[in-house]
Amino acid sequence: MLAPISWRVPPRHYGPWELVVSTLTEGLVRRGVDVTLFATADSITTAKLVAVSPTGYSEDSRLNAKVYEGLHIAAAFERSDEFDLIHNHFDFLPVTYSRLVRTPVVTTIHGLSSEQNLEVFRAYNDIAWLVAISDSDRRPSLRYCATIHHGLPIDDFTFEPTSGDYLLYFGRIHPDKGTAEAIEVARRTDRKLVIAGIIQDAAYFEEKVKPFIDGHRVVYAGSVGPEERNRLLGGALALLHLINFDEPFGLSVIEAMATGTPVIAFRRGSMPEIVSDGTSGFLVDTVGEAIEAVERLGGVNRASVRQWAEEHFSAERMVDDYLELYQRILRQPSRPSGPH
Amino acid sequence: MLAPISWRVPPRHYGPWELVVSTLTEGLVRRGVDVTLFATADSITTAKLVAVSPTGYSEDSRLNAKVYEGLHIAAAFERSDEFDLIHNHFDFLPVTYSRLVRTPVVTTIHGLSSEQNLEVFRAYNDIAWLVAISDSDRRPSLRYCATIHHGLPIDDFTFEPTSGDYLLYFGRIHPDKGTAEAIEVARRTDRKLVIAGIIQDAAYFEEKVKPFIDGHRVVYAGSVGPEERNRLLGGALALLHLINFDEPFGLSVIEAMATGTPVIAFRRGSMPEIVSDGTSGFLVDTVGEAIEAVERLGGVNRASVRQWAEEHFSAERMVDDYLELYQRILRQPSRPSGPH
Numbered sequence: 001m002l003a004p005i006s007w008r009v010p011p012r013h014y015g016p017w018e019l020v021v022s023t024l025t026e027g028l029v030r031r032g033v034d035v036t037l038f039a040t041a042d043s044i045t046t047a048k049l050v051a052v053s054p055t056g057y058s059e060d061s062r063l064n065a066k067v068y069e070g071l072h073i074a075a076a077f078e079r080s081d082e083f084d085l086i087h088n089h090f091d092f093l094p095v096t097y098s099r100l101v102r103t104p105v106v107t108t109i110h111g112l113s114s115e116q117n118l119e120v121f122r123a124y125n126d127i128a129w130l131v132a133i134s135d136s137d138r139r140p141s142l143r144y145c146a147t148i149h150h151g152l153p154i155d156d157f158t159f160e161p162t163s164g165d166y167l168l169y170f171g172r173i174h175p176d177k178g179t180a181e182a183i184e185v186a187r188r189t190d191r192k193l194v195i196a197g198i199i200q201d202a203a204y205f206e207e208k209v210k211p212f213i214d215g216h217r218v219v220y221a222g223s224v225g226p227e228e229r230n231r232l233l234g235g236a237l238a239l240l241h242l243i244n245f246d247e248p249f250g251l252s253v254i255e256a257m258a259t260g261t262p263v264i265a266f267r268r269g270s271m272p273e274i275v276s277d278g279t280s281g282f283l284v285d286t287v288g289e290a291i292e293a294v295e296r297l298g299g300v301n302r303a304s305v306r307q308w309a310e311e312h313f314s315a316e317r318m319v320d321d322y323l324e325l326y327q328r329i330l331r332q333p334s335r336p337s338g339p340h
Numbered sequence: 341m342l343a344p345i346s347w348r349v350p351p352r353h354y355g356p357w358e359l360v361v362s363t364l365t366e367g368l369v370r371r372g373v374d375v376t377l378f379a380t381a382d383s384i385t386t387a388k389l390v391a392v393s394p395t396g397y398s399e400d401s402r403l404n405a406k407v408y409e410g411l412h413i414a415a416a417f418e419r420s421d422e423f424d425l426i427h428n429h430f431d432f433l434p435v436t437y438s439r440l441v442r443t444p445v446v447t448t449i450h451g452l453s454s455e456q457n458l459e460v461f462r463a464y465n466d467i468a469w470l471v472a473i474s475d476s477d478r479r480p481s482l483r484y485c486a487t488i489h490h491g492l493p494i495d496d497f498t499f500e501p502t503s504g505d506y507l508l509y510f511g512r513i514h515p516d517k518g519t520a521e522a523i524e525v526a527r528r529t530d531r532k533l534v535i536a537g538i539i540q541d542a543a544y545f546e547e548k549v550k551p552f553i554d555g556h557r558v559v560y561a562g563s564v565g566p567e568e569r570n571r572l573l574g575g576a577l578a579l580l581h582l583i584n585f586d587e588p589f590g591l592s593v594i595e596a597m598a599t600g601t602p603v604i605a606f607r608r609g610s611m612p613e614i615v616s617d618g619t620s621g622f623l624v625d626t627v628g629e630a631i632e633a634v635e636r637l638g639g640v641n642r643a644s645v646r647q648w649a650e651e652h653f654s655a656e657r658m659v660d661d662y663l664e665l666y667q668r669i670l671r672q673p674s675r676p677s678g679p680h
Binding site for chain 2: 064066073092094095096123
């Protein structure tokens, strides 16, 4: 399991890729799989931990990211003969080592920060086992072996059977994520809004968010840790996820549903794959439709929302899916050695 | 031959690493060596050119350096079984691929932009064939197989038997390179100074250089191409190379000597290895000594300066040194395969 080394596994606060790696790794170990996790030295795991970098390079600015990336990736590939499979969660650079070893390399594409990154995956289409995190995130030029939605440890999220009285915005504060749209929906439905997340776009926060924060109708809770997240998500009437981009997946969406809180999301990116319209929330196309959806929340059964999350977005389902993929790959005839 | 892809090989203007790669590659081809050059697609060579990146990422800001670096390095390593040797000029990242192939990898350390880069070379001390570009640039923690000074195609530089009447500063304009010290020496010896090079430190240029430029006693020639360089170097009384850092090598120093122009250099870094004190110029410790050295230039024979350059810094000498190293490496018993 080749984790990114931007943050610790599992991350202390932010770090969605590292969070998924942790959930999958711990799930595989519970199933009896012999997992070696290549991650930062301060990572916490029941797998065998192998580390080159003392901590995440986003957590300590003295660390030279490129130096540790190279050493970290090489550490895994140099031991490839010990492993049946290498599962790469660290973007495209490890893929460029993959033809030099015989061990199959599975790559989950967690995000594509640049369209040029596609060029690497394209160049390895013939041997790369690429996993999409949603069907909406599949790129026509890439050959995928599976779509596997993320899952989470459902039991870490407390089911809250009673609806709360506030709307919740949960995510980094950025135009992509629709903070301003959430504020508009809350104001026009005369509901309280709680905003939680790091400020990623300071100008947007100053202009579109801060003027509405009054500590009463619109509350800014900042970045919240696991315990407060659980409470905030569970206590909400609904999560507003009015995204302005084709989001490949939404971890906060499945976290909300795990507590029983329905989600009102724009019908974009992966949302139609994650939110069951009418059961676990509502898919809408406009702010006006989002406002109407708020008025229809009384018709949503919170137990059904939780059940939807349990059935589709549990860690166990994700582990099942990856195990099935691993076994499918291992049934393939082994390909000839690389350059030897 | 794995070149950097920051610039074309050979570079159009700036690009010292790419320049050395070009000189070595062309020299090896002249000796009948079968060389495949991995470089940008617009590179010019008599070797077999293999390219992934259309041009240098420093020449086209649309190119994602990391994407092309990975693809470029992998392209060479994936074909390693076709080569007796891989000669890496592309810093530390290729070294992290080297345990995955059986082909020996020689790395010339052209520069160390960060002390942390040493960690990669240190981690591969047991199998990396490291070449220092001067003895002064050797780091105690690294195991080198050779020091090989750069060479240049001496015949591209016209020997000028007669001393010119101006002092020359040739290099990027930066405190490290001693532009201000060169101006002081010229003023106090009442000589004309010509300054040639890109402005790398704009504040330094504004404060310490520009006030003295009068187009008469102190002339700024900007960045000059190969032809004007030849004329400027050859026409000088001396090159002033009053560096304020331990420069690992000085290409402009050997270029000046190739035209017969002596060099007055601070006794730092690689200078004592490059300048023959009293024969090809003078090594000094202070501006005062540099001023005295200007007065002693009449005692330097320009033919001897050229001869020093021919004997020690020709392309052919560099090619000889690398060929000897390659042969020494190929006589070693081959090491076992990497992870297979």
